[in-house]
Amino acid sequence: MKKPSKPVKYKQLVDQHLEILKSLQEKSGLFLASARSVDTGYDKSWLRDNFYECIAFEVVGDWKTVEKTYNALLTIFLKHEHKIDWAIKKKPEHTFQFIHARFHPETFDEFWEEWGNKQNDAVGAILYRIGELEHNRKGSVIRNDAHRRIVNKLVLYLESIRYWEDDDSGMWEEDQELHASSVGACIAGLKTVSRIPGIHVPKYLIENGERALNELLPRESNRKFVDLAQLSLIWPYNVVTKSQRDEILKNVEYHLLKNMGVIRYKGDQYYNKNPDGFSEEAEWTFGLAWLTIIYEKFNKKKAKKFLDMMLETDTTQGVPELFFSNSRKFNENTPLGWSESLFIVALHDMNKKLVKTVKKHAKKKKRR
Secondary structure (H helix, E strand, O other): OOOOOOOHHHHHHHHHHHHHHHEEEEEOEEOOOOOOOOOOOOOOOEEEHHHHHHHHEEEEEEEHHHHHHHHHHHHHHOOOOHHHHHHHHHOOOOOHHHHOOOEEOOOEEEEOOOOOOOOOHHHHHHHHHHHHHHHHOOOOOOOOHHHHHHHHHHHHHHHHOOOHOOOOEEEEEEEEOHHHHHHHHHHHHHHHHOOOOOOOOOOOHHHHHHHHHHHHOOOOOOOOOOOHHHHHHHOOOOOOHHOOOOOHHHHHHHOOOOOOOOOOOOOOOOOOOOOOOOOOOOEOHHHHHHHHHHOOOOOHHHHHHHHHHOOOOEEOEEEOOOOOOOOOOOOOOOOOOHHHHHHHHHHHHHHHHHHHHHHHHHHHHOOO
């Protein structure tokens, strides 16, 4: 039997993984981080995860799902508006006073236990996507005056906490430092919502962020020279120059790239069996998809290389969060919604290019 062409194979995989990702969405519109399991703690909704999980539905044009999720996210902020108001009046001093990163998927209540809850990049991420959706008119998420009011308050919140110099727990919810990835997310968020009528973003908020980001780069933070989180500065945020992009990619590939994924940073203790923290770092699957998405835009050969590596991470249950170092054993957070989404985006982008190429060759053949 003749093997199906790659465009067909990729399309089938996209459809298959969209179903897996849809299974993580609750009636409220929020996505769980992974399959519902109290044991793993991933039966909760993260702001950041919802941002990344929704991107898959954006690329396939499922705006109904996207709008439902962002309506839920705006409802979360409105439910906790009093807390945001307090933080605007006076910069918070304790982590519990900041906007939290995790919420109950049905009640929208905060989870109060300490979890590196201070994550400025999550707020920047949501603002970024709201701005993009409104500006491109592909989806509309600001539906009323309350939505517009709370978006303006999120801008004021970033101003109050002085995000450009504020130590936070960052994408990995760990030690508080000034993170390039967090500053970059806030810059991107402020830039995109500034284009929405009725949303006021003082120019200095963006300028201060850009100055701080350029001072941090090429490092992620004072403690980390290179970090997987820095890929977000290239995509989706696009807040770095070409030379900065190339340096980030070079550092990530040289220091963090492994066979089954990308480690988050050197010495990462998460799922690390080595007491000294090095050489046994877990390999995160979405790192390969992330590299595929980035390279697809300017280096098709490298994009194909990372796509092939990415396809090796697929399992019968879906795409895992990570593989244990130097093995094909994966952890229990499978499927991870974030990994599923980037897997879909990478396949969709590559498939679109392949379909165009096939059609182009078919036209040339027909002319002959």
